[in-house]
Amino acid sequence: MTDHLAPVDAERGGVVFAPLARSVRALIDATIRTEVDDDTVERARALVEQATELLAAVQMPGSFGVRPTVDGTTAAWGNAAIGLRNPIAPPLVIRYEADGVVRTDVALGAAYEGPPNQVHGGVCALILDHVLGATAHRPDRPAFTGTLTIRYLRPTYLGQLHAEARIEREDASKTFAVGHISDADGITVEAHGVFIRPKTGGVTSA
Amino acid sequence: MTDHLAPVDAERGGVVFAPLARSVRALIDATIRTEVDDDTVERARALVEQATELLAAVQMPGSFGVRPTVDGTTAAWGNAAIGLRNPIAPPLVIRYEADGVVRTDVALGAAYEGPPNQVHGGVCALILDHVLGATAHRPDRPAFTGTLTIRYLRPTYLGQLHAEARIEREDASKTFAVGHISDADGITVEAHGVFIRPKTGGVTSA
Numbered sequence: 232m233t234d235h236l237a238p239v240d241a242e243r244g245g246v247v248f249a250p251l252a253r254s255v256r257a258l259i260d261a262t263i264r265t266e267v268d269d270d271t272v273e274r275a276r277a278l279v280e281q282a283t284e285l286l287a288a289v290q291m292p293g294s295f296g297v298r299p300t301v302d303g304t305t306a307a308w309g310n311a312a313i314g315l316r317n318p319i320a321p322p323l324v325i326r327y328e329a330d331g332v333v334r335t336d337v338a339l340g341a342a343y344e345g346p347p348n349q350v351h352g353g354v355c356a357l358i359l360d361h362v363l364g365a366t367a368h369r370p371d372r373p374a375f376t377g378t379l380t381i382r383y384l385r386p387t388y389l390g391q392l393h394a395e396a397r398i399e400r401e402d403a404s405k406t407f408a409v410g411h412i413s414d415a416d417g418i419t420v421e422a423h424g425v426f427i428r429p430k431t432g433g434v435t436s437a
Numbered sequence: 438m439t440d441h442l443a444p445v446d447a448e449r450g451g452v453v454f455a456p457l458a459r460s461v462r463a464l465i466d467a468t469i470r471t472e473v474d475d476d477t478v479e480r481a482r483a484l485v486e487q488a489t490e491l492l493a494a495v496q497m498p499g500s501f502g503v504r505p506t507v508d509g510t511t512a513a514w515g516n517a518a519i520g521l522r523n524p525i526a527p528p529l530v531i532r533y534e535a536d537g538v539v540r541t542d543v544a545l546g547a548a549y550e551g552p553p554n555q556v557h558g559g560v561c562a563l564i565l566d567h568v569l570g571a572t573a574h575r576p577d578r579p580a581f582t583g584t585l586t587i588r589y590l591r592p593t594y595l596g597q598l599h600a601e602a603r604i605e606r607e608d609a610s611k612t613f614a615v616g617h618i619s620d621a622d623g624i625t626v627e628a629h630g631v632f633i634r635p636k637t638g639g640v641t642s643a
Binding site: 243247248250251252254255257258259261262263264265266267269271272273274275276278279280281282283285286287288289290291293294295296297308309310311312314316317318319340341342343344345346347348351352353354356357358359360361364373375376377378379380381382383386389 | 449453454456457458460461463464465467468469470471472473475477478479480481482484485486487488489491492493494495496497499500501502503514515516517518520522523524525546547548549550551552553554557558559560562563564565566567570579581582583584585586587588589592595
């Protein structure tokens with residue numbers, strides 16, 4: 232699907248696009264929390280429209296996809312969980328650690344709210360899907376979520392959170408993973424997932 | 438938690454804040470998809486920073502929460518799934534229909550991507566958590582997700598999608614709901630959820 236795409240430059244991603252996405256994340260937070268008067272909202276909206284017009288003057292035809300980089304890795308910069316160019320993504324920074332556990336630490340603000348002051352249950356699910364799925368990825372064998380079971384033990388409050396996952400067992404085409412989200416007081420949400428690697432490979436990301 | 442908050446004006450939400458959030462959603466899409474040169478990205482980023490500065494000059498201390506409106510309903514404008522002020526939210530527009538089924542139709546673009554051209558599995562989970570949870574809500578008895586089980590039948594492609602859920606059975610404190618996401622060719626993802634209504638009520642939203 233994205234095989235025809237030219238490789239992207241990872242350095243340019245970090246220097247040019249990541250700062251733009253960070254600025255848009257701050258704008259998202261301000262859009263939710265502002266209490267300025269109507270005229271000021273309208274002035275801000277006009278600036279946003281100008282920024283969009285500049286950026287949309289030249290753009291790729293569809294979504295970002297997952298592209299090769301010039302240094303031989305892949306870039307999932309548009310990904311809703313980890314995309315450095317996607318302002319919707321916190322973004323998660325996934326660590327594949329020596330003990331075989333996949334870990335991430337993330338601060339979630341107003342944009343991820345469900346019940347008052349709490350992380351939306353579906354945002355917890357998004358994080359767990361991605362972190363559990365990361366245990367199943369192989370460079371040339373993408374993994375897709377088969378089933379995901381999430382158990383909410385207590386409220387997950389907005390703020391600093393940790394998520395981690397590990398492989399419970401694995402066969403030729405499936406990875407069974409377990410994981411959780413925790414705050415300073417312990418685990419708030421647990422998850423089990425089955426991830427499937429189709430027989431044909433390709434450049435992708437769950 | 439948000440009981441001290443002054444009621445908000447639903448009309449102002451629709452006229453002032455919803456257009457701002459819509460403009461920011463277009464900016465998010467452009468941020469992911471732009472192919473302009475570095476100088477133009479930087480000019481756009483400067484405009485975004487100006488907009489944020491205008492909006493953040495006066496803002497509420499924390500997240501939006503769920504607030505009463507002047508006409509006696511509630512506003513979950515910051516909600517990550519349905520919030521009209523939250524640019525991360527598509528936003529879902531939830532319909533409570535006469536047959537007891539909760540339905541929503543939504544178009545998902547580049548910002549919701551996981552595998553190339555597909556909706557992120559975790560975004561499907563977010564939508565299903567919200568739609569299934571909506572079956573369990575009562576005006577004064579908020580429901581929280583207890584468990585959520587999601588089965589991915591085939592890829593969900595970016596574009597126009599439908600989601601719906603209904604109550605399978607219910608007791609005094611729990612609602613057992615089932616639902617799915619579908620595209621023009623049928624169901625792509627199925628879900629079961631157990632939602633819990635704590636004994637003490639309050640103004641909230643899953």
